[in-house]
Amino acid sequence: MPHERHSNNTIQHWTDKWVASVSDYSIFAISAEGRILSWNSGARTIHGYEADEIVGQPLDLLYTAGDRQRGVPAAGLEIARRKGRHDTEGWRIRKDGTTFWASVVINALHADDGQLAGFVKIVRDMTDKKAAHDAVLESERRFRIMVHGVTDYAIFMLSPEGLVTNWNSGARRIKGYTADEIIGSHFSRFYLPEDAAAGLPQRGLDAAAKDGRFEAEGWRVRKDGTRFWAHVVIDAIREDDGTLAGFAKITRDITERMESNRLLEDARKALFQSQKMEAIGKLTGGVAHDFNNVLQVLRGNLELLDKRHAGDVWTRERLDKALDAVERGAKLASQLLAFGRQQPLQPVVINLAPAIRGMDDLLRRALGETIEMETVVAGGLWNTLVDIHQLENVILNLAINARDAMPDGGKLTMELANAMLDDQYVTGVPDVPAGQYVMLAVTDTGTGMPPEVVEQAFEPFFTTKAEGQGTGLGLSTAYGFVRQSGGHARIYSEVGYGTTIRIYLPRSTETAVEPPPRPSVKLQGGTETILVVEDDLKVQSTVVDTLSGLGYRVLKADSTEEALTVIRSGVHLDLLFTDVVMPGLPRSPEMVAQAVRLLPGLKVLFTSGYTQNAIVHGGRLDPGVELLSKPYSREQLAAKIRQMLRATGATEPDRPATLAAAHAGTPGLRVLLVDDDVALLEATSELIRMLGHEPVITGSPDEALRWLGERTFDVLLADLAIPGKSGIELAAKAVQLRPALRVIFASGNEMPDAPALTFNWKALRKPYTLDQLSKVLDSSRP
Template sequence: MDTQNRNVRMTAQAPDATQWEANDDWARQWVASTVDYSVFRITTDGRIASWNEGGIRIEGYRPAEIIGQHFSVLYTDDDRRDGIPEAVMESARRHGRHDSEGWRQRGDGGTFWASVVTTALRDRRGEFSGAVQVVRDVSENRRSHEAVIESERRFRLLVQGVTDYAIFMLSPEGCVTNWNSGARRIKGYTEEEIVGSHFSRFYTPEDAAAGLPQRGLQAAARDGRFEAEGWRVRSDGTTFWAHVVIDAIYEDDGTLLGFAKITQDITERRQAHELLEKTQAALFQAQKMEAIGKLTGGVAHDFNNVLQVLRGNLELLENRHSRDVWSRERLAHAIDAVERGAKLASQLLAFGRRQALRPVVVNLAAMVRGTDSMLARALGETINVETVVAAGLWNTLVDTHQLENVLLNLAINARDAMPGGGRLTIELANAMLDDRYVRPLSDVPAGQYVMLGVTDTGIGMPPEIVERAFDPFFTTKPEGQGTGLGLSMAYGFVKQSGGHIRIYSEVGHGTTVRIYLPRSMDTAVDLLARHEHPVKVGGRETILVVEDDANVQSTVVDMLTELGYSVLKADNAEQALTVLRSGIHIDVLFTDVVMPGPLRSPEMARQAALLLPHLKILFTSGYTQNAIVHAGRLDAGVELLSKPYSQEELAHKLRYILGTPGEAIAATAGSGDTVQAGAVPVPEGPLHILVAEDDTDSLDAACEILQMLGHDAAKATDATQAMERLRARRFDVLLTDLNLPGASGIELAKQAVAVHPRLHVVFASGDELPDNVLFDFSHNRLRKPYAVNELDDVLRAIQRALHAAGR
């Protein structure tokens, strides 16, 4: 038993012993009638000598059952074993009174928590003559008390167990009075270090000096609650962004006891919110750029057709009137104006990511060093150029001709920002863009990049100008000194190349533009030298011009005729095929990419190649609309001459594609791949290919590529449909994904080979073929996404195999 509880003094007072001895009537009546107290007399030897109604109700004994028994029967077994009843009587005898609380035994065996007052009785001589015991059932009080204690214990455990919040109390003056484990974790102080200190030490020196802690307490005392966010300082001096709540604690009479303060570290939440805002801003910017890009791409197409008519006719006039100096000068001015318009259209296409790029794997160190003389002429003597190339520079895949234009534009912008001269630094280095950097950039994957940086010591730009720097036609230069397309062109080109571009600038401290181009693991190629050729490089071959714009068509026909070629013309793809089927010998099909009508130019070119296998095909366009350009790059084996082009450019391109077979031909700037001597000839004739793919977009794209490569393609969206196609006709190749509805690509291949034993199978999938599968038939693998040239190489190998087998 808890002895401390036994010694708690009972508030109710028992009847005075002298009154008992005096045997007053009112005392007897009170004792006999009271039911709230068990009141009984105990003899000197501990026997119960009387019993009242309260004893019957509280202790559960009737007078006949209890009178004469030793009063210890009312105590629990543990108390009797510990000698508690004897100790109570002895204490009452010595001191006259004994107060205690403890468990009591009822007559039915139950127990209750009792408040017991034992008062000694003495005779007239003062001798001890027994005792009176007053017992009250205080079980309900005990339960309430224990509930309060348990509640306080649980609350302490709860507060101490919270680690995500700093919870502590403040005195009315703002001194810390207690400290939980969350406060220790978040703020870094132990309870011994901080209790008694003023809570203002958690604020930054600037906030503390501004009186923020005191204003927080005043607001909480006035309004009952204060809530805020701000920087707070840990014990080690580091800061965190906190959400703070201060609640005022009052007595019932309105006296301020102090404050309860809760602090949460929300630094990560704040960073996430800032990241979300940056991501939303980046998304808005990307959507804006995409919308403007589509608009500018469409405008450039029509604009280039107009420029082509102007340029072609101006050059024809220039050739006709070359002896007239006055006419020649004005025609030259007009051609210069067309070139400026063509540059403008090219920049619009670059911004809209609609250029037909010819990327090659290069090491940019050689390219940048090769631009020294060009930059020196463009920048003048007042600008010092410094080139810094990091050791071990990685390779990248990029269209070097377009990148040179970007570098030149950036250098000219830097020159204009340094009117009094300065220093331009060109830097090349390897860079890693990690997940944290690219998180707000939806179109930039994390990984390894080659960084090209251009830094000037010019006047710099404020943030609002930096934000709009890539917008087309936005410029801070005076009217007539810039189109506002230089940075826009750089932005579009870098994005189309799969890279990232960023501007860092501060007013008065210059500007840095950094371009990040993805690293390539392939071997770099040597950049081909550019050669100058005379204008009149013509021939006697026959060229079929397919162009729906009558003015453009007429101009091109005249340009080719002047170069000595025999020229035929067609207004659309259907007319062109009619001419090709007529049996007339034609050497070159020169066609616009975008024309009206049901038959697309790539399909017309594919059919033309089937009709005349020797035919050379040259596309031209002011805007390709992804017909022969995919992922920003020209399809493999496709030759394109972008509008507007000069007669010289047209002449060079024609001689390039009509070059002597089997002899290596050096490509001019912007031309196609070099023809390799000694290449193994591929047998003529298309392959009949069945494409099994459940994704309709991928299926359509694969069939279009196959048709462009000159093959016959049929479609199947699942294994069942594929087997139906295979039983209906003969195919040379099955091009199948590994994952198909109904049956896998492997199961389909086995069934297909059983029907056509000479069938070649090409597995094209993003998944790897299982290592434990054995194949007893000819097969190849293509890992998605695959390039057109990779598919073409596989099909050419199959053609050679079929030819060797005597197909």
């Protein structure tokens, strides 16, 4: 092939000249078919191949697998063939498999006769420069994203003449213009007309151009015409040669910041006040708990004494004074709990209009003849969820305070209206959500209060009255009740003109009901069976004596565990009367839940001086829960129990009396009761006594055998599982001592398989009812 040899010699001649003058480039020749014909030292450095490794190989070897699949090598040669030259950049691969970013030039070479002789390819490693270039581009991209993403600042560029050239999202938020609306406009349109006319915008640019930076504050105008107070910085931007390229302008709306600072300060003060009130509330709640227990012991025993010594005038007079003191103490404790937001509320959905109007007579009597009273009710009044009886007490307290502020007479106005508390209003008021409320305002024309008094008026024990004329708990009680009800209270007052106290209670969209009647305190007893669960033995003793005096049959337990033992024994119970806060486990509400499962018809009445959220959640009694707060009077206790027991409509409470009457005239049995559970012994013995029998109790099998040797018994009622000796062993020895003795085994399990017993016996499965106990005893008669 003489022609091909001639072409190759020509190509070699040219490549030798290139190689002789260039060392930082990979320069090599390629045949028209795409095979490498030569290899210089630069090619060896950049690509990693020696000449004898690469010459004769296809050009594809230097490309990545992806480029080879897409036919990039052949396409580059084709472009060079058609156009004479092809410039490109891309990833190339070295011998060791690593890649680099290459700048490539391919030149087509032609023979003297114009035919394509091949190609010369020049490659330069541009990896470092590409990395630097990419880093710059990425930095610029991130900067643009960052600037555009800033929303608290308006950041935009100005031309040297003051025209807006770009616009970030913060500028749109603060000034109200979109980029399309503002780019190309002069920035003076952001200034007040009078400032723009005075040349203020241009002076800012001139100062920035001269000093490099201009900073100022002033009024600016938004698109909608509203004003805001702006903090402005203008920086001059210059080219490398110092030529002014334009300005960077940063604007911040510090009206919002200043308002936020003001609101933050208000909120900080409000939070401090709220925390202070919360701390005092927790303290007063704990004090009220112990105080109420003490008062309950005093009140109960005084009433028992009153019942016994009612005919002694001297004693009766002093008892009345002592009971009056207990009443005052109870009211004080109630006020402390109200302030601490720990009184149990029983709210109902009502419309306040009829409820407030129903208080007119009461309020007029409390205010006296010198004070005029007016009630104003707005049309379409919304409903609210509130404990109406507690609200009535609050209104009465507010009216009495108003009366005291008008010693020479005046006018009291009560106003009811719908109200909307918006976000701006509630910002400085902790824990009060924006929304719809029912507003109750009590306004007097009295002496009024200075600002420093208004600030402290809701605090407990703060009073401006003379010593002995007030406890300082009236307004604090109102405040605690309103906050516990999810509402808000505020005082408006001016010295010499009077005071308005506004109470906001959340609106309820549910249907209103008739306000519940005030509970009756009529003294009435009964014959039902009540279990009293109380860990304070003095309180327990007083309650047991009070209920027994009212005719009830009373069982007692010192703990919730003892109470469950009594309940599981099968004793008939009509009502469980338990303190909410009991030591140990299970907790009182959990004990009640188990009791109701065991005795589905059981009525439960809680009592406490302080609920500690056991049965009160969100300041409200749990649904279906009945509570008698300590200290309570004998009349209140009697009325509450009768109210609950009457609700059953059953005749079961009279069953023990009926059973006892059925055995009237029949000799009672002498029953030896043996069980290691003391509480169960006491409860069962009471049942046996109710049925007209004579019980003797012991927890010791040995003591039972000793008594059997000394005394005669008709029936042995023994638990199957007694520590030290089983019930069967005890019964066998007992029958040896007293062959006529009848045996009843009581157990929570089935009677176990036992060898044939030589004596008569019966089984009583726990828990058993009073009927079952009566029948098994009757069947054991001679």
